[in-house]
Amino acid sequence: MKVEEIVKILDAEILTSGHDPGLEIMHACGSDLMSDVMAYVEENVLLLTGLVSPQVIRTAEMMDIRVICFVRGKNVTPSVIDMARERGITLLVTRHPMFIACGMLYSAGLRGKGVRD
Amino acid sequence: MNYVLPVGDFLMAGEASSNVKKILNQLGIPPRIVKRTAVAMYEAELNAVIHAYGGRAEVEITKDFIVVEVIDDGPGIPDIELAMTEGYSTAPDEIREMGFGAGMGLPNIKRNADEFSIESEVGKGTRVRIVVYFNR
Ligand SMILES: Nc1ncnc2c1ncn2[C@@H]1O[C@H](COP(=O)(O)OP(=O)(O)OP(=O)(O)O)[C@@H](O)[C@H]1O
Numbered sequence: 208m209k210v211e212e213i214v215k216i217l218d219a220e221i222l223t224s225g226h227d228p229g230l231e232i233m234h235a236c237g238s239d240l241m242s243d244v245m246a247y248v249e250e251n252v253l254l255l256t257g258l259v260s261p262q263v264i265r266t267a268e269m270m271d272i273r274v275i276c277f278v279r280g281k282n283v284t285p286s287v288i289d290m291a292r293e294r295g296i297t298l299l300v301t302r303h304p305m306f307i308a309c310g311m312l313y314s315a316g317l318r319g320k321g322v323r324d
Numbered sequence: 325m326n327y328v329l330p331v332g333d334f335l336m337a338g339e340a341s342s343n344v345k346k347i348l349n350q351l352g353i354p355p356r357i358v359k360r361t362a363v364a365m366y367e368a369e370l371n372a373v374i375h376a377y378g379g380r381a382e383v384e385i386t387k388d389f390i391v392v393e394v395i396d397d398g399p400g401i402p403d404i405e406l407a408m409t410e411g412y413s414t415a416p417d418e419i420r421e422m423g424f425g426a427g428m429g430l431p432n433i434k435r436n437a438d439e440f441s442i443e444s445e446v447g448k449g450t451r452v453r454i455v456v457y458f459n460r
Pocket residue numbers: 242367371372374375376396398399400401407408412413414415423424425426427428429430431450
């Protein structure tokens with residue numbers, strides 16, 4: 208699923224302009240626990256999270272995660288957006304809460320869990 | 325090559341790992357191996373910041389492998405076997421609220437490293453050593 212489709216499905220806003228909207232995403236992971244993301248995620252997932260801190264961007268950087276979607280219409284500070292932009296990470300924000308956002312993507316056909324068992 | 329990198333506060337945690345990741349990418353190391361190194365080092369860096377008020381990272385890169393040592397003068401770990409158990413954590417609530425403190429870090433370092441060792445003395449500090457080989 209392309210990032211531009213994800214944006215449409217989640218009615219999301221792109222916070223970092225200039226990144227490839229045609230980037231293909233095969234897996235997604237919804238988590239507020241960065242410890243788990245680092246311990247279990249294996250694929251290049253879309254990370255959906257309600258946490259908005261520099262350490263979310265750091266975690267994505269280390270894990271080669273290219274796209275993050277903040278759920279529940281979180282306010283994202285300019286410094287977090289800059290950090291993501293510098294690292295080539297695309298940031299999205301949707302007003303939908305975590306459960307709904309994940310459900311919408313799953314229903315639309317994004318099924319890969321991207322985590323090890 | 326040898327780098328001594330400061331490990332700062334929680335918001336800054338990851339600077340050192342980020343630098344090392346960039347260097348390894350520039351050297352053309354395979355992405356999978358770079359990722360393993362970066363994740364292991366970042367977990368160690370976070371631990372030094374969260375559990376030991378910061379420390380330093382010493383990094384040695386050769387043609388065949390990287391050695392990362394994250395060293396702190398913090399409180400030390402009384403029971404290393406317990407600390408290595410998945411799910412064991414003494415992280416305070418404010419760290420958990422930031423999405424860390426699940427007790428996954430040390431096991432995750434071990435999983436990502438080719439060689440891993442940890443030495444710790446209560447009241448003195450902790451030293452975590454990570455080796456990752458480039459062609460395995
Ligand atoms: N550098 C350190 N100094 C003192 N104690 C440490 C240090 N590193 C780890 N510990 C102790 O070992 C425990 C387990 O560490 P581990 O990294 O596995 O989990 P965590 O840091 O608590 O949570 P997570 O890594 O999932 O965010 C810590 O909660 C802490 O008690």
